[in-house]
Amino acid sequence: xxxxxxxxxxxxxxxxxxxxxxxxxxxxxxxxxxxxxxxxxxxxxxxxxxxxxxxxxxxxxxxxxxxxxxxxxxxxxxxxxxxxxxxxxxxxxxxxxxxxxxxxxxxxxxxxxxxxxxxxxxxxxxxxxxxxxxxxxxxxxxxxxxxxxxxxxxxxxxxxxxxxxxxxxxxxxxxxxxxxxxxxxxxxxxxxxxxxxxxxxxxxxxxxxxxxxxxxxxxxxxxxxxxxxxxxxxxxxxxxxxxxxxxxxxxxxxxxxxxxxxx
Numbered sequence: 001x002x003x004x005x006x007x008x009x010x011x012x013x014x015x016x017x018x019x020x021x022x023x024x025x026x027x028x029x030x031x032x033x034x035x036x037x038x039x040x041x042x043x044x045x046x047x048x049x050x051x052x053x054x055x056x057x058x059x060x061x062x063x064x065x066x067x068x069x070x071x072x073x074x075x076x077x078x079x080x081x082x083x084x085x086x087x088x089x090x091x092x093x094x095x096x097x098x099x100x101x102x103x104x105x106x107x108x109x110x111x112x113x114x115x116x117x118x119x120x121x122x123x124x125x126x127x128x129x130x131x132x133x134x135x136x137x138x139x140x141x142x143x144x145x146x147x148x149x150x151x152x153x154x155x156x157x158x159x160x161x162x163x164x165x166x167x168x169x170x171x172x173x174x175x176x177x178x179x180x181x182x183x184x185x186x187x188x189x190x191x192x193x194x195x196x197x198x199x200x201x202x203x204x205x206x207x208x209x210x211x212x213x214x215x216x217x218x219x220x221x222x223x224x225x226x227x228x229x230x231x232x233x234x235x236x237x238x239x240x241x242x243x244x245x246x247x248x249x250x251x252x253x254x255x256x257x258x259x260x261x262x263x
Contacts, residue, residue, distance in 0.1 A: 001045065001089065001172045008044050009081055010164035012037070013114075014157050016077035021153050028077070034058040037080040047088050053096060054087045054103035055080070061104075075114025078160070082110025082167055089175050106171075113163055121159040128152060 001009075015022055016032030030036055038055020042048035058080050086106025091099040131147040212218055224242065227233045233241075 001085075001168065001175075005044050006165060006168040006172065009041060009085055009168055010161050012040050013077055013081045013164040014160040016081065017075075017156060017160055019152070019156060032077040032080075034062055034076065034080040034084075037077070038084045041081060041084040041088065045085065045088050050088050050091060050099065051084050054084055054100050057100050058083060058103060058107060075111050075118055078114025078117075078164070079107040079111035081164070082113070083107025085168065086171060089171055110167065113167060114160075117159040117163050121155055124155045124159070125152060128155075 012031060014020055015027055016030075016037060018024060018028045018032075020027040022031070031040070035052075035055050035058075038051040038058065039048065042051025042055075045051070062076055062079070083103045083106040086109075087099050087103035091102050094102070128147040128151055131151070132144060135141070135143045135147070208221065212221065224238050227238050227241065228235065
């Protein structure tokens with residue numbers, strides 16, 4: 001990787017975090033999502049195809065990840081940006097299962113680093129409350145942005161950007177010295193790829209448990225699955241079919257309820 005690519009990816013690791021300068025909606029809930037992160041990394045490294053191949057499984061794997069009360073069990077921003085980058089940098093010449101396995105390996109490394117840095121960031125932010133209280137007690141409300149924005153964002157930036165730079169630089173140095181595929185046995189990456197598929201199934205199962213409210217909803221889900229698997233339709237085509245079906249269903253039900261009301 002070039003230095004500008006390392007800087008850009010590390011910058012997005014920060015922007016995709018909770019409470020970054022772009023806010024939670026654009027940051028954690030958009031740039032921090034695995035599929036979006038994969039696209040960003042793919043564009044930066046010039047390999048969108050590989051990025052999306054590993055980004056989709058990572059998105060499904062971490063689909064059930066939640067942050068109750070702000071508790072981050074696994075840092076998605078770190079995990080996916082580092083995971084996708086590792087898969088692209090070290091995945092040349094490997095098959096799809098092995099590339100996904102590499103992504104899972106590096107996602108684990110990135111997620112662990114992110115979790116540690118998140119806890120450090122929490123600890124460093126605690127004294128800022130006292131600074132903010134002092135300004136509030138003195139009635140200097142115009143200075144409240146100093147602890148809340150300037151100091152808070154500085155801590156968040158340092159805890160995410162700098163470690164990401166270190167990890168990405170280490171990956172670049174390792175890729176220049178040896179082929180990562182020779183360091184990790186093939187069976188390990190294949191096993192991790194299989195594990196990633198199991199995690200993807202678990203993530204999808206969690207989502208379905210929330211979406212399928214009635215028994216016949218399962219038939220609708222299976223219909224979409226069959227259209228993709230056996231009729232080779234793209235997900236976009238299935239989405240269009242679903243929209244048309246939903247509209248027809250809504251019109252039919254509305255007409256039926258209108259007739260009942262008139263009767």
